[in-house]
Amino acid sequence: MSIHVKLGKSDLYVNPIGLGTNAVGGHNLYPNLDEEVGKEVVRTALTHGMNFLDTAFIYGPKRSEELIGEVIQEMGNRQEAVIATKAAHKFVDNKVVFDNSPTFLKQSVEDSLLRLKTDYIDLFYIHYPDEHTPKYEAVGALKELKDEGKIRAIGVSNFSLEQLKEANKDGYVDVFQGEYNLLNRSAEKEIFPYTIENQISFIPYFPLASGLLAGKYTKDMVFNDLRAKKPHFQGEAFIRNLEKVEQLRPIAEAKNAEVAHVVLAWYLAQAGIDAIIPGAKKPEQVLSNLKTLDVQLTEDEIVRIGEIFQ
Ligand code: NAP
Numbered sequence: 533m534s535i536h537v538k539l540g541k542s543d544l545y546v547n548p549i550g551l552g553t554n555a556v557g558g559h560n561l562y563p564n565l566d567e568e569v570g571k572e573v574v575r576t577a578l579t580h581g582m583n584f585l586d587t588a589f590i591y592g593p594k595r596s597e598e599l600i601g602e603v604i605q606e607m608g609n610r611q612e613a614v615i616a617t618k619a620a621h622k623f624v625d626n627k628v629v630f631d632n633s634p635t636f637l638k639q640s641v642e643d644s645l646l647r648l649k650t651d652y653i654d655l656f657y658i659h660y661p662d663e664h665t666p667k668y669e670a671v672g673a674l675k676e677l678k679d680e681g682k683i684r685a686i687g688v689s690n691f692s693l694e695q696l697k698e699a700n701k702d703g704y705v706d707v708f709q710g711e712y713n714l715l716n717r718s719a720e721k722e723i724f725p726y727t728i729e730n731q732i733s734f735i736p737y738f739p740l741a742s743g744l745l746a747g748k749y750t751k752d753m754v755f756n757d758l759r760a761k762k763p764h765f766q767g768e769a770f771i772r773n774l775e776k777v778e779q780l781r782p783i784a785e786a787k788n789a790e791v792a793h794v795v796l797a798w799y800l801a802q803a804g805i806d807a808i809i810p811g812a813k814k815p816e817q818v819l820s821n822l823k824t825l826d827v828q829l830t831e832d833e834i835v836r837i838g839e840i841f842q
Contacts, residue, residue, distance in 0.1 A: 557595030747791025
């Protein structure tokens with residue numbers, strides 16, 4: 533029996549546990565990343581049936597896509613992988629601006645194809661909205677690329693509901709990617725009703741709240757990367773969040789599972805979420821996250837977990 537699920541109304545079929553790769557060559561996000569370990573993370577994922585890879589131009593920048601391209605070429609299994617990438621970030625005078633113009637998006641797809649060493653991208657997202665481009669025009673450019681066979685599905689990320697509606701005016705959006713986890717559930721009210729009604733798959737990012745929800749951090753931990761500035765990691769809030777995470781431990785232990793698996797299984801139990809893309813810094817984390825597929829939560833547990841993180 534295939535464990536693969538279909539993403540929204542696209543024709544992409546993925547293992548519901550995907551791989552977030554912002555720590556694969558994402559030197560601008562995490563200091564001291566070892567690229568060989570990053571490549572091994574990708575290899576491990578593909579070897580164990582985790583076929584859905586989530587990358588972006590800005591992870592590195594460029595290096596995440598390049599390393600994935602190297603691994604895919606080396607393994608010779610392009611057709612088994614479902615590669616999602618994103619663009620919108622543009623460097624102007626060393627500053628980042630967002631660009632959703634058709635010209636920029638079309639060039640971005642060409643550049644990603646080269647870095648990924650492939651002739652098609654399975655899912656291409658507009659990573660962030662810009663201020664100027666009508667969103668249906670931006671998506672219209674991606675539809676042209678889809679018709680040409682350069683991309684197979686269209687996604688948008690970090691759009692407001694209004695921007696998403698404008699982007700999907702012609703019904704072309706297949707996937708929405710937005711921040712969603714047990715500590716930030718605003719998408720439930722803001723985005724889910726629209727994505728569910730329009731058969732748009734919602735892919736949550738930061739599903740483990742950058743590791744906080746994995747159940748292994750302690751109060752005295754100090755972070756020197758992008759987590760240092762995140763509200764969930766600050767002072768009293770950090771301690772309160774850890775206390776909530778601890779309440780998941782008995783549920784996990786009763787299932788012979790880890791807290792991270794219970795958290796990830798909870799997302800897959802939500803209507804409108806077909807797949808998740810937890811990030812991994814080590815191959816062991818890839819193998820661990822795949823164990824989520826063995827965790828069945830009861831209705832009572834789903835409700836209880838929701839209440840802990842109300
Ligand atoms: P995340 O999935 O919430 O957390 C990933 C981190 O959790 C890992 O780097 C690792 O950190 C820890 N971890 C993972 N598996 C674990 C396990 N089994 N046990 C214990 N710890 C584990 O955060 P994320 O990677 O930033 O986000 C997921 C993906 O979403 C990204 O990789 C990226 O592809 C995508 N994303 C998209 C956007 C967007 O704007 N569209 C924004 C952010 C992210 P430690 O080893 O350091 O603890």
